[in-house]
Amino acid sequence: xxxxxxxxxxxxxxxxxxxxxxxxxxxxxxxxxxxxxxxxxxxxxxxxxxxxxxxxxxxxxxxxxxxxxxxxxxxxxxxxxxxxxxxxxxxxxxxxxxxxxxxxxxxxxxxxxxxxxxxxxxxxxxxxxxxxxxxxxxxxxxxxxxxxxxxxxxxxxxxxxxxxxxxxxxxxxxxxxxxxxxxxxxxxxxxxxxxxxxxxxxxxxxxxxxxxxxxxxxxxxxxxxxxxxxxxxxxxxxxxxxxxxxxxxxxxxxxxxxxxxxxxxxxxxxxxxxxxxxxxxxxxxxxxxxxxxxxxxxxxxxxxxxxxxxxxxxxxxxxxxxxxxxxxxxxxxxxxxxxxxxxxxxxx
Numbered sequence: 001x002x003x004x005x006x007x008x009x010x011x012x013x014x015x016x017x018x019x020x021x022x023x024x025x026x027x028x029x030x031x032x033x034x035x036x037x038x039x040x041x042x043x044x045x046x047x048x049x050x051x052x053x054x055x056x057x058x059x060x061x062x063x064x065x066x067x068x069x070x071x072x073x074x075x076x077x078x079x080x081x082x083x084x085x086x087x088x089x090x091x092x093x094x095x096x097x098x099x100x101x102x103x104x105x106x107x108x109x110x111x112x113x114x115x116x117x118x119x120x121x122x123x124x125x126x127x128x129x130x131x132x133x134x135x136x137x138x139x140x141x142x143x144x145x146x147x148x149x150x151x152x153x154x155x156x157x158x159x160x161x162x163x164x165x166x167x168x169x170x171x172x173x174x175x176x177x178x179x180x181x182x183x184x185x186x187x188x189x190x191x192x193x194x195x196x197x198x199x200x201x202x203x204x205x206x207x208x209x210x211x212x213x214x215x216x217x218x219x220x221x222x223x224x225x226x227x228x229x230x231x232x233x234x235x236x237x238x239x240x241x242x243x244x245x246x247x248x249x250x251x252x253x254x255x256x257x258x259x260x261x262x263x264x265x266x267x268x269x270x271x272x273x274x275x276x277x278x279x280x281x282x283x284x285x286x287x288x289x290x291x292x293x294x295x296x297x298x299x300x301x302x303x304x305x306x307x308x309x310x311x312x313x314x315x316x317x318x319x320x321x322x323x324x325x326x327x328x329x330x331x332x333x334x335x336x337x338x339x340x341x342x343x344x345x346x347x348x
Contacts, residue, residue: 009051012333013044013074020103028096039096041076042088046097046322050307050330057082057313089314094321101167101329108163108336116159117292120281122212123186124159124289126296127193129176130304132324138315144172153309153324154179156191157296161339164299167328169321177202185211190278192293200245200254207256207277214289217260217275222247226257232284238262238271240283263287303331 021040025031030039045060054060064071064079071078080088116124134142134149144150154176156166168179177199185191187210195216206213227242239262245251261274261283274290281289304310307327312320 007070009048010074011337012047012051012330015104015107015333015336016100017103018075021100024096024099024103027099028093030092030096036077037080037084037088038077039092041080042085042092043097043100043326044074044076045080045085046089046326047330049313049323050327053306053308054313055308055311057085060085060313086314086319089319089322090316091318092322094318094325097322097325097329101325101332104329104332105163105165108332109158109160109165112161112163112336112339115161118285118288120190120285123189124292125165125185125189125191126157126159126293127155127180127183127191127197128157128293128296128300129154129179129196130300131172132309134312134320139320141317142171142320151320152176153300154183155296155299156183157299159292159295161335162295162299163332163335164328167325169324175199181205185209187211190214190289192290194293200250203258203277204254204256207254212276212278214274214276214278214286214293216290217273219273221245221250221275223258223260225260229283232282235284236264236266237283237287238264242279259286261286263290299331303327307331 018040025039045064048054048064049060052059052063054063061079061082068079118124129152131150131152134151136143136147136149139149142149142151150172152170152172154168154170155164157163158165166183168182170179176197180197180199180202185206190212191206192214195218197215198218203213222245223243224246225241225243229240229242231237231240239260241260242257243260244257245254256277259276259279261276263272263274265272272290274286276286278286307330309324309327312323314320314323
């Protein structure tokens with residue numbers, strides 16, 4: 001009897017439905033002019049770049065070539081050479097990888113045992129963005145400031161298992177709230193974000209759609225207190241108030257009444273002033289929701305420390321998008337395996 005040992009990399013690849021992958025290839029026509037290097041081979045190479053933390057095309061090609069005899073078990077013909085992989089990263093549409101990310105998330109979401117830690121049934125999400133700095137000489141298309149290149153990764157984190165559910169890559173020039181409108185949110189969802197996404201017109205839009213938000217109130221915001229609500233005893237809640245925005249622009253863009261919750265942060269000896277459009281939850285629950293937003297900060301820290309999204313193996317916009325979307329796919333799979341695993345291993 002032969003005993004088979006599957007590598008962790010082969011276990012990651014086993015999650016993908018090859019028939020669905022072929023459908024994506026046909027949709028995006030990524031093999032229209034292919035002469036042997038298949039889209040699956042391309043994806044495996046870029047996923048290898050992430051999990052092996054390869055810094056260059058040479059490392060990807062050489063790393064796969066070292067185990068050429070085992071590649072057939074992954075459905076790959078042979079290790080690609082550098083020029084083949086470079087051409088694929090430049091010319092094959094990154095949208096294949098984007099669609100593959102959402103298919104992978106759909107699979108992980110359905111199979112995930114994760115559930116957010118709160119007793120309410122509303123979907124809980126965090127929204128944030130992270131700037132990825134680039135050398136303007138190598139990435140002239142990614143001009144961020146006069147002498148600096150960068151792109152921004154905007155991310156929606158689902159607190160059911162803390163899985164990334166939606167992502168958008170921008171040039172970073174526009175305000176974060178511009179991209180927040182692109183994120184699909186179901187009625188009844190609760191979204192938490194930092195005050196970098198402050199946009200009263202967006203708050204009004206969400207409130208009208210019965211989408212709840214929890215965020216920080218700007219320090220210079222003008223408002224009128226209409227009601228002081230009772231605060232829980234022996235907790236860190238200082239104020240719980242219903243307010244009306246009185247600033248000229250804010251009043252014009254958001255006519256809804258909002259809720260101001262002031263929390264005392266004993267660790268840093270400061271007040272945290274929260275703004276929400278949810279009136280029914282207790283003030284301590286609102287505070288805990290915002291505190292759980294820290295998970296998206298941890299996600300960005302983990303992806304930057306463990307995967308390749310700070311150094312890139314290609315300089316074109318297409319190549320950069322492919323590498324970032326592959327990193328997000330890798331994070332989905334690794335976090336999903338961590339949820340399913342009986343061993344309490346760290347992400348790294």
